[in-house]
Amino acid sequence: MTPMKEDYLKIIFELGGVQKKISNKQIALGLGVAAGSVTEMIAKLVAEKLVIHEPYAGISLTKQGLRFATQLVRKHRLWESFLVQKLNYGLQDVHPEAELLEHETSQRLANALDTFLEHPKYCPHGGVIPDSDGKYNDISHLSLADVKDDEKVTVERFIDNHELLVYLSGTGLHINDKIKGLHHDPFEGPIQVIRMIDQAKIDISYKAAHNIFVHY
Amino acid sequence: MTPMKEDYLKIIFELGGVQKKISNKQIALGLGVAAGSVTEMIAKLVAEKLVIHEPYAGISLTKQGLRFATQLVRKHRLWESFLVQKLNYGLQDVHPEAELLEHETSQRLANALDTFLEHPKYCPHGGVIPDSDGKYNDISHLSLADVKDDEKVTVERFIDNHELLVYLSGTGLHINDKIKGLHHDPFEGPIQVIRMIDQAKIDISYKAAHNIFVHY
DNA sequence: ATTAAGAGTTCGGACTGCCTAAAATTTATT
């Protein structure tokens, strides 16, 4: 296993490669490599029985590939939790560090970190941390953009994207805030919400709202 | 900079490449690579002005190469400290984990870790942790093997070697123990010492004694 | 001083993972 192979498995997982077949292009875009490189690497992962590849149709994870991928997600999110909780990193700064550390993290280290952090369930931007067996409860996929006016919801998760997190740290919206939809501006304009606890009105851009997940 | 280049710089440093010229063979042995690979990599490091190479004579670090090397040692030892202090690793288990993590550790992360650990001066086996400017006070090179009978010394540092540390954890000898030399068996036999605090008699093998450093 | 051993260097070859360009296949449009 190499860091790049791990990255391929992880992105296939993140693109939904557990059920769906993922396209070559999605992977190439996600990793920033050429399409030819993807085909080549996928062939290696097929040989290791980590993915299934139907030429021209798509790629998906085997059970074994899924195991690797969830462990990687676990390591990534444990490191993010560590960086925020213990080293006082800002939400928006943890991703690149975790991206590197996850590849050099043994099972033992992951478990020790998990214990040290007292078995966190969620990473700092709300993603579920799989347990050491790779189990995890999937989460809502209700985006803030789909919340109707006057509905009350709780902020659950942000997509782990630097620009988004920087933007959100400006708005003051946080994970676990209870909010109420107030108003959708037309033409992909901002969405206004009100935070229940302090009645603060917060504007969220249309695009950001699609990357914020909530639950009732 | 790649992990392997970093490993080359670090081992040159550890073999004493700040003053002395280090031989190709020492590096090859230390890293477990072929002699030819060393010559080749050294040529690259020369091109980057990180080492000086006099063909057939030896290799030493430039000022720049030394900076890289000390930062690497700093990261390595900070991780070792973290693993022992926070994650309850045993002394003998930290080296391989730190070996991997050090290469994926940004300056910022090293500093955050240093703060979190409250600026430790020494790593778990007694090595000095260089500060963020790469400064560090060099340590004694008086090995336990050279201590005369009846001299009282303090255990300062163990060489960071798995087998040695496993062996030592069996003997019960620890960093900062104050001990007195008792008896040198002839023919490279064990060295007996007595721990002042509890008068425990401890036998240390001849070879191990050469890898334990003490000060008065 | 010569020679043999040891150490260092050079060279050709391998492997990984990337790229670009060309060819093949699928999908979409007319």
Added chain:
DNA sequence: AATAAATTTTAGGCAGTCCGAACTCTTAAT
């Protein structure tokens, strides 16, 4: 259904780092 567009695969190359073998240089021993 035919063609155009998009996607995927194939093929040939490049860079990094490794190896082993052959050659060169230094050192130690005769």
